[in-house]
Amino acid sequence: MAENAAPTHQPPTDAPTRSTVRSLLRLKPYAYPIRWYLVGAVAAALVASGAVLVVPLVLGRIVDGPIGHHDQAALWPLIGLLLLLGAAEAGLFGLRRVLIARPLARVEATMRDDLYAKLQRLPVSFHDRWPSGQLLSRATSDMYTLRLFLAFPLVFLVVNTLTFLAGSVLMLTLDWRLGLIALVPAVPLILLCTHFESRYSAAARIAQDQNGDLATVLEESVLGIRILKSFGRQRTMARHFAERAELLRGTELRKAWMLADLWAVIVGLPELALGCALAVGSVLVAHDELSAGTLVAFLSTALALRWPVESLGWLLAYSNEAGTAADRLFDVLDTPEQAEPEPASVVSNGDGIRFTGVRFRYPDAPAGTPDLLRGIDLHIRRGETLALVGATGSGKTTLTALLPRLYEATAGTITLDGQDTAQLPLARLRELVSVAFEEPTLFSASVRENVLMGAPQAGPEQLERALATAQADFVHQLPQGVDTEVGEQGLSLSGGQRQRLALARAVVGSPEFLVLDDPLSALDVHTEALVERALREVLGDTTALVVAHRPSTVLLADRVAVLAGGRILATGTHQRLLETCPEYRELMSGESALEASVTR
Numbered sequence: 001m002a003e004n005a006a007p008t009h010q011p012p013t014d015a016p017t018r019s020t021v022r023s024l025l026r027l028k029p030y031a032y033p034i035r036w037y038l039v040g041a042v043a044a045a046l047v048a049s050g051a052v053l054v055v056p057l058v059l060g061r062i063v064d065g066p067i068g069h070h071d072q073a074a075l076w077p078l079i080g081l082l083l084l085l086g087a088a089e090a091g092l093f094g095l096r097r098v099l100i101a102r103p104l105a106r107v108e109a110t111m112r113d114d115l116y117a118k119l120q121r122l123p124v125s126f127h128d129r130w131p132s133g134q135l136l137s138r139a140t141s142d143m144y145t146l147r148l149f150l151a152f153p154l155v156f157l158v159v160n161t162l163t164f165l166a167g168s169v170l171m172l173t174l175d176w177r178l179g180l181i182a183l184v185p186a187v188p189l190i191l192l193c194t195h196f197e198s199r200y201s202a203a204a205r206i207a208q209d210q211n212g213d214l215a216t217v218l219e220e221s222v223l224g225i226r227i228l229k230s231f232g233r234q235r236t237m238a239r240h241f242a243e244r245a246e247l248l249r250g251t252e253l254r255k256a257w258m259l260a261d262l263w264a265v266i267v268g269l270p271e272l273a274l275g276c277a278l279a280v281g282s283v284l285v286a287h288d289e290l291s292a293g294t295l296v297a298f299l300s301t302a303l304a305l306r307w308p309v310e311s312l313g314w315l316l317a318y319s320n321e322a323g324t325a326a327d328r329l330f331d332v333l334d335t336p337e338q339a340e341p342e343p344a345s346v347v348s349n350g351d352g353i354r355f356t357g358v359r360f361r362y363p364d365a366p367a368g369t370p371d372l373l374r375g376i377d378l379h380i381r382r383g384e385t386l387a388l389v390g391a392t393g394s395g396k397t398t399l400t401a402l403l404p405r406l407y408e409a410t411a412g413t414i415t416l417d418g419q420d421t422a423q424l425p426l427a428r429l430r431e432l433v434s435v436a437f438e439e440p441t442l443f444s445a446s447v448r449e450n451v452l453m454g455a456p457q458a459g460p461e462q463l464e465r466a467l468a469t470a471q472a473d474f475v476h477q478l479p480q481g482v483d484t485e486v487g488e489q490g491l492s493l494s495g496g497q498r499q500r501l502a503l504a505r506a507v508v509g510s511p512e513f514l515v516l517d518d519p520l521s522a523l524d525v526h527t528e529a530l531v532e533r534a535l536r537e538v539l540g541d542t543t544a545l546v547v548a549h550r551p552s553t554v555l556l557a558d559r560v561a562v563l564a565g566g567r568i569l570a571t572g573t574h575q576r577l578l579e580t581c582p583e584y585r586e587l588m589s590g591e592s593a594l595e596a597s598v599t600r
């Protein structure tokens with residue numbers, strides 16, 4: 001749990017070379033498949049805007065024609081034309097929405113699928129580094145921002161720019177002097193928008209990261225609700241949440257002020273210029289240098305350009321948000337994945353599991369600390385079960401995690417029946433090696449789905465056998481038997497029940513290599529004895545590495561290895577190590593149950 005309100009995850013430090021346009025251009029592969037829909041949307045919005053610009057011309061014609069000449073008969077066709085233009089504008093803007101709504105929902109789904117698939121492929125070390133809320137906010141609010149950008153700002157940036165250019169030409173054509181007066185504010189506005197872009201982008205990125213921090217605190221509080229309640233720490237957590245929410249509020253307010261400042265200028269300057277144009281125009285009409293109808297047409301055109309100009313602030317702000325959301329998406333998508341070796345025909349030699357000179361340190365280990373594993377040499381013969389014991393924090397779990405390459409060893413080799421694990425495709429490696437961790441994780445799915453995650457192709461018989469081995473017969477008493485949903489993280493089950501399902505998942509596929517990390521720690525003595533008896537059968541057919549804290553688990557194994565100081569200190573049978581290895585004796589001391597069971 002974070003102790004203060006500082007953001008827990010900082011954006012990458014490539015800010016100086018960053019550009020919103022470049023960031024948004026990276027969305028091209030996603031936008032390309034729906035390009036024709038986007039072109040259609042732009043075309044519909046462009047024609048609609050064209051209709052808006054024709055209205056002032058018709059108004060000018062009405063003033064100089066039917067009104068000037070008191071010709072009522074000529075008025076009706078022009079009023080009919082105005083109505084038609086209004087209806088066309090409304091219909092075309094509606095068509096734009098209909099055209100892109102569905103394709104854009106597909107684009108959002110594709111981006112989210114890509115992000116999810118990437119998260120699945122990235123190594124565990126990536127997930128150690130990234131707070132979950134940062135990933136959640138990328139998969140939810142950032143995706144929404146990107147879809148909205150493609151739906152509105154992208155289309156209207158094109159349409160409004162073209163409308164503005166067409167309107168400017170029209171104003172200059174109607175009267176070049178008035179046109180120049182109206183267009184003078186364009187120069188300071190362009191300069192101001194450039195300045196706004198960089199400042200607003202930075203603030204938008206901070207807000208998105210703070211949003212991710214907030215999601216992390218929220219997720220931790222929901223997952224840890226039992227601990228928080230039992231220690232009465234809800235208020236502390238609520239304070240952490242409020243502090244982070246306050247930071248986000250501050251950044252959002254800063255963004256709102258920036259936008260408000262920009263807006264004041266974007267709205268104010270053109271209004272000022274329009275006032276000047278009106279004054280000059282009136283003088284010109286008074287001196288018969290300009291017709292009243294042309295002045296009406298000019299002013300109506302200037303007013304019709306208000307939306308394209310005023311929307312600029314909003315469009316720029318939203319594009320910047322989308323740019324930083326794209327950066328956040330590609331922060332993850334650009335992360336290098338674990339190297340996959342070229343498939344090669346490797347001959348299996350039945351050598352079992354062999355660690356040779358294996359070293360490891362966590363990527364985020366403090367500088368200057370020694371490697372956690374400093375040259376592990378260990379051989380587990382085919383069909384043998386080896387128990388790994390060591391003091392708390394000595395690296396037992398870490399060592400077992402190297403076998404299925406959840407982490408990559410920093411040096412040395414690990415072989416399975418002579419095949420270097422670094423040369424095996426990950427999918428193949430994880431078919432060969434099955435694992436059950438001390439902390440059993442279940443998913444919001446049925447018991448059957450949770451167990452069969454260990455071997456999707458396994459049939460009902462294998463499922464039943466695995467459940468029997470893990471002494472998980474309790475599932476048949478659940479309301480829908482093996483089809484009962486066990487809830488998020490399996491919270492509806494007891495710790496021991498979850499551990500037994502995790503064990504069933506590890507053994508269901510009769511794996512060639514099995515890694516069990518203290519798999520019986522949450523079981524009562526009676527169930528533990530039953531599971532052990534059944535496990536002996538499974539272990540007889542497989543090559544296994546079992547992390548053991550308890551003497552009863554040690555006795556499942558043929559041999560024991562002692563891990564200390566990042567190396568294997570000694571290997572041998574339990575009895576021999578008791579006699580020859582003082583460290584082992586010390587580790588096992590106080591375990592009177594062990595002595596009792598050995599002498600039994």
Ligand SMILES: Nc1ncnc2c1ncn2[C@@H]1O[C@H](COP(=O)(O)OP(=O)(O)OP(=O)(O)O)[C@@H](O)[C@H]1O
Pocket residue numbers: 128362364365372390391392393394395396397398399
């Ligand atoms: N993801 C990680 N990043 C950095 N350090 C880690 C990470 N996971 C574990 N460690 C550190 O590595 C050391 C060994 O941890 P490990 O879980 O392998 O020990 P262990 O022998 O299995 O302990 P225990 O018997 O308590 O389960 C510990 O000091 C731990 O703090």
